[in-house]
Amino acid sequence: MRLQGKVAVVTxxxxxxxxxxxxxxxxxxxxIVVADLMEGPGNDVVAAVEALGRSAVFVRADxxxxxxxxxxxxxxVDRFGHLDVLVTSAGISGKGYVSDGDVAGTLERMASGDGSALADPATAFLEMPLDEWQTVLDVNLTGTLLAIQSAGRRMGGGGSIITLASIAGKQPEAGTPAYSVSKAAVWMLTKFAAKTLAPSGVRVNAIGPGFIETNMTAVVKAVPQLEERFMAQVPMARFGTPREIADTALFLASDESSYTTGEIFHVDGGFYTE
Ligand SMILES: NC(=O)c1ccc[n+]([C@@H]2O[C@H](COP(=O)([O-])OP(=O)(O)OC[C@H]3O[C@@H](n4cnc5c(N)ncnc54)[C@H](O)[C@@H]3O)[C@@H](O)[C@H]2O)c1
Structure with a gap:
C-alpha cells in the first residue's frame, strides 16, 4: 500500500x-480522478478502480x-479533500488520432500525408500542415502545462507530478515532427516545473517511454515494415507494456522517490544504450 491515503489525477x-x-x-x-475525452473507457476505468476497493470519479475533460x-x-479536492499525485498521460500522436485501436482508420490518415511515419521524412516535415503542428502541441505540450498549473495550485503540502515525455523527445526519428518536438518540450517543461515548485514540496519528473503496446502503437504492430523498423532500435526486441510504465510511475508517485525531482526515466527496453 505505497499510496495509502493519496489522491491521484490521471489525464x-x-x-x-x-x-x-x-x-x-x-x-x-x-x-483516483480519471480525466479523459472518452467517456466509455473512462467509466470502465472507474469500475476497475472500484473493483480494487478504492474510489474513483470520471471527469470528461479536454x-x-x-x-x-x-x-x-x-x-x-471536492470529492476527496486533497490532491497528491498527477499523471499527465493525455496525448496524441497526430491531429487525427483517436484512441480507439482503429488500425484501418489510422492507416488511411497516414496515407493522406498528415506528417506521418509512413511518408518520406523530408516530405512529412516540409509539407506538414500547420494545424497538425498546432493540434499536437495544444494537447501534448499546452495540455501538460495546464494540468501542472491547475494541480500545482492545489498541492498545498507537497505532491508528485509525473509527465509523459517520450524517447521521441530526444531522437527525431522515433516520432513525427510535431510529436517529437512536443515531447522534447514536455521534458524541458518538466525540468522548469521541478525547479520552480521544489520549494513548495512538489516534485516533478518525466517518464520517457519507448515503444509501449497501446492503441497509439497498434498501427506499428499491424504494419510489418514499421514494426521491424521500430524493433531494430530496441535491444530487448519487444514492446513494453503499460504496466511497466505504471510501475515506474508508482515509484515516482510514492515517497520512495522523495529526493528525486527534475529527472526523466526512459523505460525503453534499452533504446538509449548508445
Ligand atoms: N505508447 C507508446 O509507445 C508511447 C511512447 C512514448 C510516450 N507515450 C505517451 O504516453 C501517453 C499515453 O499514451 P498511450 O500510448 O497510453 O495512448 P492511448 O491512446 O492508449 O491513451 C491516450 C489517452 O489520452 C486521451 N486523450 C487524447 N487526447 C486527449 C485530450 N485532448 N484530452 C483528454 N484526453 C485525451 C485518449 O482518449 C486516451 O484515453 C501519451 O502522452 C503518449 O504520447 C506513449
Whole structure:
C-alpha cells in the first residue's frame, strides 16, 4: 500500500498507460480522478478502480482546455479533500488520432500525408500542415502545462507530478515532427516545473517511454515494415507494456522517490544504450 491515503489525477486515464497508472495506483491504496475525452473507457476505468476497493470519479475533460483542467483538479479536492499525485498521460500522436485501436482508420490518415511515419521524412516535415503542428502541441505540450498549473495550485503540502515525455523527445526519428518536438518540450517543461515548485514540496519528473503496446502503437504492430523498423532500435526486441510504465510511475508517485525531482526515466527496453 505505497499510496495509502493519496489522491491521484490521471489525464488520459481512459486508455493505455493512463489506465494502467489508475489501476496500479488504486491497487496501492490511492483514490483516483480519471480525466479523459472518452467517456466509455473512462467509466470502465472507474469500475476497475472500484473493483480494487478504492474510489474513483470520471471527469470528461479536454487536456487542451484551461477550464477543463481546472474542473478536473477541483473535482479531486471536492470529492476527496486533497490532491497528491498527477499523471499527465493525455496525448496524441497526430491531429487525427483517436484512441480507439482503429488500425484501418489510422492507416488511411497516414496515407493522406498528415506528417506521418509512413511518408518520406523530408516530405512529412516540409509539407506538414500547420494545424497538425498546432493540434499536437495544444494537447501534448499546452495540455501538460495546464494540468501542472491547475494541480500545482492545489498541492498545498507537497505532491508528485509525473509527465509523459517520450524517447521521441530526444531522437527525431522515433516520432513525427510535431510529436517529437512536443515531447522534447514536455521534458524541458518538466525540468522548469521541478525547479520552480521544489520549494513548495512538489516534485516533478518525466517518464520517457519507448515503444509501449497501446492503441497509439497498434498501427506499428499491424504494419510489418514499421514494426521491424521500430524493433531494430530496441535491444530487448519487444514492446513494453503499460504496466511497466505504471510501475515506474508508482515509484515516482510514492515517497520512495522523495529526493528525486527534475529527472526523466526512459523505460525503453534499452533504446538509449548508445
Ligand atoms: N505508447 C507508446 O509507445 C508511447 C511512447 C512514448 C510516450 N507515450 C505517451 O504516453 C501517453 C499515453 O499514451 P498511450 O500510448 O497510453 O495512448 P492511448 O491512446 O492508449 O491513451 C491516450 C489517452 O489520452 C486521451 N486523450 C487524447 N487526447 C486527449 C485530450 N485532448 N484530452 C483528454 N484526453 C485525451 C485518449 O482518449 C486516451 O484515453 C501519451 O502522452 C503518449 O504520447 C506513449
Amino acid at each position: 488520459g486515464g481512459g486508455n493505455g498507460i493512463g489506465r494502467a497508472c489508475c489501476e496500479r495506483f488504486a491497487a496501492e491504496g490511492a483514490d 487536456a487542451a482546455s484551461a477550464d477543463d483542467n481546472e474542473a478536473t483538479m477541483q473535482a479531486a
